[in-house]
Amino acid sequence: MPQPPLPSSKTSDGPDERAAEVDDLFSDERGFFAEQAPMPGNGKKSHPVKVEEPPAHYHGHRDRLRNRYREHGDTALADYEILELLLFRLIPRRDTKPIAKALIDRFGNLAGVFGAEATLLQEVKGVGESVALDLKLIASVGQRILKSELRGKQVLSSWSSVIDYCHAAMAYEAREQFRILFLDKRNALIADEVQGRGTVDHTPVYPREVVRRALELSATAIILVHNHPSGDPTPSRADIDMTKTIIDTAKPLGITVHDHIIIGKDGHVSFRGLRLI
Known part of the structure; x- marks a missing residue:
């Protein structure tokens, strides 16, 4: 007696389509078994063989x-x-x-x-x-390390060390930074403090706060330092006016402003060197 046809979800499939399905099935199986680890003679599944990778090329x-x-x-x-x-x-x-x-x-x-x-x-x-x-x-x-070279030394006689330290600390800052070196009567470094941070082209500076902090530290002299993130250390009109205000505020209290240094990626500028002080 002839057997009834197997049920199919696609009753409209023809012989060619059914043959393609069978091919796909065997193709999938071949891919599946090809990925399996080889079986030893006893029929038990073997563990994958660990392969030593060669050293990385950069070693x-x-x-x-x-x-x-x-x-x-x-x-x-x-x-x-x-x-x-x-x-x-x-x-x-x-x-x-x-x-x-x-x-x-x-x-x-x-x-x-x-x-x-x-x-x-x-x-x-x-x-x-x-x-x-x-x-x-x-x-x-x-x-x-650079700062330690200034400790206990007369800052004015170690000027290249001052510049090296300030350049390392400030030249590549993305924002303006206003720093003060406080000196004792021997012009030795007492403290190095950042008094303010601002934007890419401006830092608010308050002369009274600068002088007040110098008095707290018993400093008799200061060196002003700030950076120009643009890289060009040329002083602006605002830089010159601000420096003059600090000098005028500090002088009656016995505090000397030795210099104002502007640090840029391309070098530095000294107000004293430019005869602006």
Whole structure:
């Protein structure tokens, strides 16, 4: 007796369509079984074989770079390679050469990288929050080293150290910053304080507050310092007028304004050097 046809959800399917479905079924099965681990002779499923991956391509490069630094010092390396060496420690399982180059391209040089704000550093692909904070920590260590060279010394006789410190601390700030170096009667550094932060082209400065803080610290002289984020350290008319007001306020109280320094990425300007004081 002939068997009844199997039920189908598509009663209109013809022979060609049913054959295609069978082919698809076997095709899927072949793909499925091809992905399975090979079966040993006893019929039990074997465990996947662990394959040792070859060392990452950048491991040999790291060793070569370390050897160059060990044998020849930093003079044998470009800025991005110095940064790359540092990033080896911060990002141990990544090729850090592209990251180092991207940082230099974005911020111009090593000083620009370490002077950039953490949020801006994180805009570079491969730099997360922890790496950005580590870079800022290293920058702070460098600033502390420069600042320690001023402690206990006559600031006016260590002028290049003053400029180096102020440049490291302020040249790459994204906003204006007004800083004061407070000196004792020997012109040694008592304190270094940021009195105000402003916008990209203005910082509010209050002469009475400047003088009041000098009196609190028993300072007999001060050096005013602020930065121009634009990079051009040329003083504005407002800078000149503000400096004159502070001098006039401090002088009757026995406080001398030795200088006002403007720091920019492209250099610095001294009011005394320009004979504005």
